[in-house]
Amino acid sequence: MEKVDPRSPCIIGVARHTWHPQDVGEAGAPEPLDMWEQMARAAADDSGAGSKVFDALQSVQIVYCQTWQYDDPVAQLSERLGADPSHRFYSGIGGTTPQVLVNMAAQAMLDGELDVALVTGAEALATQKAARKRGDKYRGSFPPAERAPYPWEWPPDPREIAHEASQAWLTFAVFDNARRAHLGVSLDDYRRDIGTMMAPMTDIAAASPHAWYPIARSVEEIVEARPENRMVGYPYTKYMVSVMDVDMASATLITTHAKADELGVPADQRVYLRGWCYANDSVLVAEHDDLWRSPAMAAASGEAMRIAGITADDVAHLDLYSCFPSSVHFGRDALGISASDSRPLTVTGGLPYHGGPASNYLGHSIGAMADALRADSGSYGMVSGVGMFMTKHVYGLYSTTPGPVAPPDTGVQTAIDAAHPARPVLAEHEGKATVAAYSVVHGREAAEWALLVCDVENGNGGARTYAKVTDPDLLASAEERELVGATVQLAPTTVTLMTGGEGRANFATI
Numbered sequence: 001m002e003k004v005d006p007r008s009p010c011i012i013g014v015a016r017h018t019w020h021p022q023d024v025g026e027a028g029a030p031e032p033l034d035m036w037e038q039m040a041r042a043a044a045d046d047s048g049a050g051s052k053v054f055d056a057l058q059s060v061q062i063v064y065c066q067t068w069q070y071d072d073p074v075a076q077l078s079e080r081l082g083a084d085p086s087h088r089f090y091s092g093i094g095g096t097t098p099q100v101l102v103n104m105a106a107q108a109m110l111d112g113e114l115d116v117a118l119v120t121g122a123e124a125l126a127t128q129k130a131a132r133k134r135g136d137k138y139r140g141s142f143p144p145a146e147r148a149p150y151p152w153e154w155p156p157d158p159r160e161i162a163h164e165a166s167q168a169w170l171t172f173a174v175f176d177n178a179r180r181a182h183l184g185v186s187l188d189d190y191r192r193d194i195g196t197m198m199a200p201m202t203d204i205a206a207a208s209p210h211a212w213y214p215i216a217r218s219v220e221e222i223v224e225a226r227p228e229n230r231m232v233g234y235p236y237t238k239y240m241v242s243v244m245d246v247d248m249a250s251a252t253l254i255t256t257h258a259k260a261d262e263l264g265v266p267a268d269q270r271v272y273l274r275g276w277c278y279a280n281d282s283v284l285v286a287e288h289d290d291l292w293r294s295p296a297m298a299a300a301s302g303e304a305m306r307i308a309g310i311t312a313d314d315v316a317h318l319d320l321y322s323c324f325p326s327s328v329h330f331g332r333d334a335l336g337i338s339a340s341d342s343r344p345l346t347v348t349g350g351l352p353y354h355g356g357p358a359s360n361y362l363g364h365s366i367g368a369m370a371d372a373l374r375a376d377s378g379s380y381g382m383v384s385g386v387g388m389f390m391t392k393h394v395y396g397l398y399s400t401t402p403g404p405v406a407p408p409d410t411g412v413q414t415a416i417d418a419a420h421p422a423r424p425v426l427a428e429h430e431g432k433a434t435v436a437a438y439s440v441v442h443g444r445e446a447a448e449w450a451l452l453v454c455d456v457e458n459g460n461g462g463a464r465t466y467a468k469v470t471d472p473d474l475l476a477s478a479e480e481r482e483l484v485g486a487t488v489q490l491a492p493t494t495v496t497l498m499t500g501g502e503g504r505a506n507f508a509t510i
Helices: 021-027 032-047 073-081 097-110 125-133 158-162 168-183 187-206 219-223 257-263 295-308 325-335 358-374 412-419 472-477
Strands: 009-018 059-062 087-090 116-124 231-233 247-256 271-280 315-319 380-387 392-399 431-442 447-456 464-469 487-496 502-509
Touching (some): 009 257, 009 358, 021 125, 032 073, 032 116, 059 097, 073 087, 087 097, 097 116, 097 271, 097 380, 158 464, 158 502, 168 187, 168 431, 187 219, 247 257, 271 358, 271 412, 295 325, 295 392, 295 412, 431 464, 447 472, 447 487, 447 502, 464 487
Parallel strands (some): 059 087
Antiparallel strands (some): 009 247, 271 392, 380 392, 447 464
């Protein structure tokens, strides 16, 4: 047997828990600090090493919590665990975050800087929402003297604010409509294909004690728009989109191979990180050169597999980030996985059915993947994360079998940027334009307006702009025939912004 590099990073313990409303009643879930502690201790027990892990703990990393802000969250948790880590990190936001933190720990382990790390995250957003409905204010312990500003990596862009392109369910729907048009699939067939892709995910959720909605749903139940499953942003119904208001927590313990030996962690408990990579697509939706795919997904997943020395065909277990169908579609396309492939696309049930607790879904994905690989020794599993509006992408490739591992090539992002430069985006445009992608926004009763991403015919070197549609006939036709490729007339108009003040937005007519 080939000798294992003693610095090889491996997961030794995982824990995850869901506090279902029917189990906790009006009292709700514990506050996030209590959740972090519970999950850290459960992960330590899962490793077989118990609390002695905390004596060796050198890094505590916590995923940004939207439920409650603490004065010093890492210090509060470390004190409860009796740990004194030299590395303390409280993250920013985004669906990539837990895997990024695992990657950071793995890199430090390969560099000889770290031997034991904890990554944990928790949200009590359902409990917070229930309190708000009762007219109560959610309260946790150790509040900060001053609340820190929301940690945007990229501040909201005025061009997108003016056109209300600020909701993920809308922007991800825009990407899916672009993909549909690129493939030449009819509108009705494409929506049915979404249901066909997602119905098996509900079966996995239905069998999981951790799923927020453990309910198997048919293709028709997912696709058909009706009061309990209203259209949100065409082509998405409510049953196709992530649910964030959940009460969930997770924890992952990572060590070097040598430290796992020292702690007495059984070999069959270890799950090795065999490859990883992070990459970005363009920040603004309209900047994406090809609105129907993600070059960063293809590059990052490819680099993770290159490091491990495998191909997508060798990956037995997948958890493709599923905040919305387009992220699954793009992830599947990037790996070359066809719709007829029999491999399940999730080990949790996915964000719309398992639940997507703000920035910490991947904590649950990694935990579920570790369990799946322990039950299928020697196989490979891949998890992916997506952040912002299809901008941030991360991959982690795991196996119970150790092997050579190295950091990702630092030139991955440079190559993506060179091959796929961002399109210039105009704040306003008057005249003709061609629809490159769109989505129709629905209220509870009917379609209300549509967002267009348009190619501008004014010699600006591939420039794009956003536009809004409010004409009822055009809104109806956008869900009955292909609008991508249509010529529209744009006219800039002064609008009142949701953030306050006034801005300029393009309005489209045919």
